[in-house]
Amino acid sequence: xxxxxxxxxxxxxxxxxxxxxxxxMQAATGFGVPGILADCGGQASCGTCHxxxxxxxxxxxxxxxxxxxxxxxxxxxxxxPTSRLSCQIRLSPALQGLVLRLPDRQV
Amino acid sequence: MNTDIVIIGGGHAAAQLCASLxxxxxxxxVHLVCAEDPLPYQRPPLSKAFLxxxxxGLQAHRxxxxxxxxxxxxxxxxxxxxxxxxxxxxxxxxxxxLAYGQLVLATGTRARRLPQLxxxxxxxxxxxxxxxxxHLRPRLAEAKSLTVLGGGFIGLEVAATARALGAAxxxxxVAPRLLGRSVSAELAAHVLATxxxxxxxxxxxxxxxxxxxxxxxxxxxxxNGQRQAVDLMLLGIGAEPEVGLAQACGLTCGQGVMSxxxxxAAMRSSDPSILAIGDVTQFPVSPLWAPEGTQMRLESVQNxxxxxxxxxxxxxxxxxxxxxLPWFWSxxxxxxxxxxxxxxxxxxxxxxxxxxxxxxxxxxxxxxxxLHYVGERLLCVESVNAPMDHVMSRKLMEAGRHxxxxxxxxxxxALKSLL
Numbered sequence: 001x002x003x004x005x006x007x008x009x010x011x012x013x014x015x016x017x018x019x020x021x022x023x024x025m026q027a028a029t030g031f032g033v034p035g036i037l038a039d040c041g042g043q044a045s046c047g048t049c050h051x052x053x054x055x056x057x058x059x060x061x062x063x064x065x066x067x068x069x070x071x072x073x074x075x076x077x078x079x080x081p082t083s084r085l086s087c088q089i090r091l092s093p094a095l096q097g098l099v100l101r102l103p104d105r106q107v
Numbered sequence: 108m109n110t111d112i113v114i115i116g117g118g119h120a121a122a123q124l125c126a127s128l129x130x131x132x133x134x135x136x137v138h139l140v141c142a143e144d145p146l147p148y149q150r151p152p153l154s155k156a157f158l159x160x161x162x163x164g165l166q167a168h169r170x171x172x173x174x175x176x177x178x179x180x181x182x183x184x185x186x187x188x189x190x191x192x193x194x195x196x197x198x199x200x201x202x203x204x205l206a207y208g209q210l211v212l213a214t215g216t217r218a219r220r221l222p223q224l225x226x227x228x229x230x231x232x233x234x235x236x237x238x239x240x241x242h243l244r245p246r247l248a249e250a251k252s253l254t255v256l257g258g259g260f261i262g263l264e265v266a267a268t269a270r271a272l273g274a275a276x277x278x279x280x281v282a283p284r285l286l287g288r289s290v291s292a293e294l295a296a297h298v299l300a301t302x303x304x305x306x307x308x309x310x311x312x313x314x315x316x317x318x319x320x321x322x323x324x325x326x327x328x329x330x331n332g333q334r335q336a337v338d339l340m341l342l343g344i345g346a347e348p349e350v351g352l353a354q355a356c357g358l359t360c361g362q363g364v365m366s367x368x369x370x371x372a373a374m375r376s377s378d379p380s381i382l383a384i385g386d387v388t389q390f391p392v393s394p395l396w397a398p399e400g401t402q403m404r405l406e407s408v409q410n411x412x413x414x415x416x417x418x419x420x421x422x423x424x425x426x427x428x429x430x431x432l433p434w435f436w437s438x439x440x441x442x443x444x445x446x447x448x449x450x451x452x453x454x455x456x457x458x459x460x461x462x463x464x465x466x467x468x469x470x471x472x473x474x475x476x477x478l479h480y481v482g483e484r485l486l487c488v489e490s491v492n493a494p495m496d497h498v499m500s501r502k503l504m505e506a507g508r509h510x511x512x513x514x515x516x517x518x519x520x521a522l523k524s525l526l
Binding site: 021022026029030031032034039040041042043045046047067070071073074 | 126129130149150151152155162164166167168169170172173176177408409412436438443445492493494495497498499
């Protein structure tokens with residue numbers, strides 16, 4: 001049950017305790033964090049759950065699969081080297097304190 | 108005047124409408140009536156990750172606490188059984204009566220079954236909702252072989268999942284090709300070859316007869332004259348809109364395969380106090396995407412979400428026009444299919460516009476897009492393992508751009524540069 005923080009583009013912070021085993025996308029949309037659309041329901045298909053991983057965390061997540069890399073090329077706000085699809089980040093106790101920033105739009 | 112908004116349904120459309128109404132500050136006026144017990148959840152994983160992994164749970168669109176905080180009253184496992192339009196109230200199975208100012212039907216579809224089989228055979232499954240998936244999952248894990256009836260999206264997604272789990276898989280399609288309702292013949296041929304290469308037996312033009320059951324299990328059937336035993340069968344033979352409530356209260360519904368609740372471009376039914384959204388609607392397709400006057404019923408997440416967003420505006424007294432570009436996707440094993448736009452459908456005289464098709468190659472043989480044109484007009488783009496092509500095709504079509512096939516299929520040209 002890691003505590004994670006999502007920061008909207010305007011600086012609004014959302015901190016909450018997220019269940020283990022689900023994706024960041026699922027946890028965040030479940031709690032009603034605005035700024036994540038996830039039209040495809042977590043299939044790494046739509047590119048509308050784009051997040052920027054805080055630099056301090058960038059190397060501590062498993063790297064994206066090839067397909068996720070392809071979809072990251074399609075995001076509304078261009079991806080950076082620390083960009084991820086939040087549907088592909090699985091929560092675990094190891095992610096206690098994870099900080100993610102949201103782009104200002106997803107489409 | 109009653110300002111309560113009652114939403115009947117628990118799928119993607121209902122969930123998105125709740126979200127849009129909460130964003131508009133109307134959460135406290137909303138009653139959500141779900142026939143199922145789980146809160147609205149993501150359905151696409153049910154044929155893939157959820158089916159494959161017994162530890163996988165349902166993914167709720169919004170957590171329990173979100174509904175509480177938003178002030179939405181959720182009625183779970185309590186199906187709506189009647190609508191009284193004169194009194195403006197809905198009666199639920201539990202006997203509860205909900206008065207409404209405006210009512211939204213988001214009742215979706217139900218899986219079609221075979222008329223010659225009883226509904227409750229233990230080894231015959233359909234896949235529409237969580238209960239179906241929970242029924243199928245343990246049986247699939249134990250099955251040595253799976254027979255899939257129907258070569259549509261659901262059937263092929265489950266076939267690929269079952270193959271990945273190690274089962275022998277056979278797909279029986281009565282039509283001469285796969286995916287007849289949803290993709291072009293060219294894409295269907297690629298899908299067929301890919302599934303066959305993965306070891307799935309696909310029988311096209313299958314003639315099926317002599318289904319034999321003992322009241323508990325389906326035992327055998329005859330395929331093209333050959334008798335074969337059945338271990339586990341999935342029926343993937345399409346869905347029918349849940350129009351029972353709408354018909355019973357006299358709302359206008361379509362006929363035959365188009366039997367959805369008829370709505371206008373603002374999602375209003377024939378009763379202006381009642382809207383309908385999602386898979387259950389028969390709606391006017393924007394002339395941007397189909398010939399003027401085309402009516403359609405679409406089973407897709409995009410259509411559910413965008414109709415819900417449109418309905419949220421209507422419920423606030425605005426006059427929106429639903430005109431979103433249709434798009435949909437399917438994941439079958441290692442194939443990610445993404446479709447943008449609509450292939451031409453028969454017009455009122457039954458004629459289908461002639462299309463030309465053009466292939467845009469990707470980095471590998473397994474990655475490409477097929478662009479379909481009517482004359483010089485780009486109508487539909489089907490992408491396989493090419494998400495960038497899909498996203499950029501949507502943007503091109505939404506922007507009304509129709510690049511020439513030579514340009515759009517030049518692999519040296521980024522579609523993005525044609526915007």
